[in-house]
Amino acid sequence: MSPSSLSELSIEALLHRVREGEQGAWEELLRRSQDDLDGGAARRIGRSPPGGIRPSDVTQEAALAAFQRFASFRGTTEGEWRVWLEQVLHSRWVDMLRRAGTQKRDDGGALPLDAPEAQGVPAPQRSPSQVSFHQEEWRRLLTYFYELPDAQSEALSLYHLHGSTVEGITERLGRSKDAVDSLLRRGLRTLRARMQGTAEGESDESPQAVLTRNQVDAALSVYFRRREEGKPLELDTFVAEFPDCADELRGLLHWLEKLRSLQPPSSS
Structure with a gap:
């Protein structure tokens, strides 16, 4: 609507x-x-x-x-x-x-910030x-x-906020599994670009950048699959499995975790 x-x-x-x-x-x-x-x-x-x-x-x-x-x-x-x-x-x-x-x-x-006693005192909150x-x-x-393109926003919302599976989203949207995977990845990249204040089109298209993007896409597919299988997923441990694209992967997963933190609690 x-x-x-x-x-x-x-x-x-x-x-x-x-x-x-x-x-x-x-x-x-x-x-x-x-x-x-x-x-x-x-x-x-x-x-x-x-x-x-x-x-x-x-x-x-x-x-x-x-x-x-x-x-x-x-x-x-x-x-x-x-x-x-x-x-x-x-x-x-x-x-x-x-x-x-x-x-x-x-x-x-409070102590002055330059006081020796203050240097080792952690902030309580x-x-x-x-x-x-x-x-x-x-x-x-x-x-x-909510400003993402409709298909990307809907796919991300269903997957990360409503707990739908990729298979469930394919049925609801009438798209293939590869298409849904692509929507999730592109939506995540668009969200990160906007949060960082850059345009989605401002991407490096060098051969190395394309290779890195493909590696990240493959890693994200693994992430989505493991999450659906209920396997433990800790960001640093998972990123360490993909050293060739670690920085790019970490940046995307950071905003994915931020998005998932907005999920309303279960009513059960």
């Missing part, structure tokens, strides 16, 4: 489409809920932001948490959705306040700026993911 058609659906219909994994349904549901998130964040922060927390920080964290926790939402009506979303936002707000309070207490006994950086990275990852 096209974005314009989705915009005509009710919240109840959108909730059903999100559960069915329909392309674009989550983005439309989140767009319709933006005013609720922004308003809830603004009411809590008021005119004196605690710990430098901005309304946009609360909104982004709540949107990400709603995406990750959606499988736990059992409601079917617009009212139930708004109440649940408000609860998610409040939960994230409380967590952010707790982090800000901890940071403030920690800062009270990420700073608010670090948290904000990671939240912004997650937001960008979701944005670029």
Whole structure:
């Protein structure tokens, strides 16, 4: 269904489409809920932001948490959705306040960065700026993911977010296994290029670059197969098996793991 058609659906219909994994349904549901998130964040922060927390920080964290926790939402009506979303936002707000309070207490006994005693003291937790950086990275990852070409986005979503197998995707999309493998690889490369701020066409087409790309494609096919077989997959160990294309392979798998970290928890 096209974005314009989705915009005509009710919240109840959108909730059903999100559960069915329909392309674009989550983005439309989140767009319709933006005013609720922004308003809830603004009411809590008021005119004196605690710990430098901005309304946009609360909104982004709540949107990400709603995406990750959606499988736990059992409601079917617009009212139930708004109440649940408000609860998610409040939960994230409380967590952010707790982090800000901890940071403030920690800062009270902070050492100068050039003090000898500070050189060997590890940071107990990420700073608010670090948290904000990671939240912004997650937001960008979701944005670029949903801006992928439809076939690539759908294949990646089914495989990495909904746990479908390559065989299951071939049946759903009516494509061959090789075609689905290609969609997964190209989608991953496009996502990485956009996260790094480069255009997909800015690739080295030298014989060595083509060879490396082919080696990475073969390694990714092995990765997908092992994952479907339920075999243990640790990034560094797997990459070490392919020394001739290790750097390129590691870069792609990094964003694959980032994408998989956004998977909503199972409702079982």
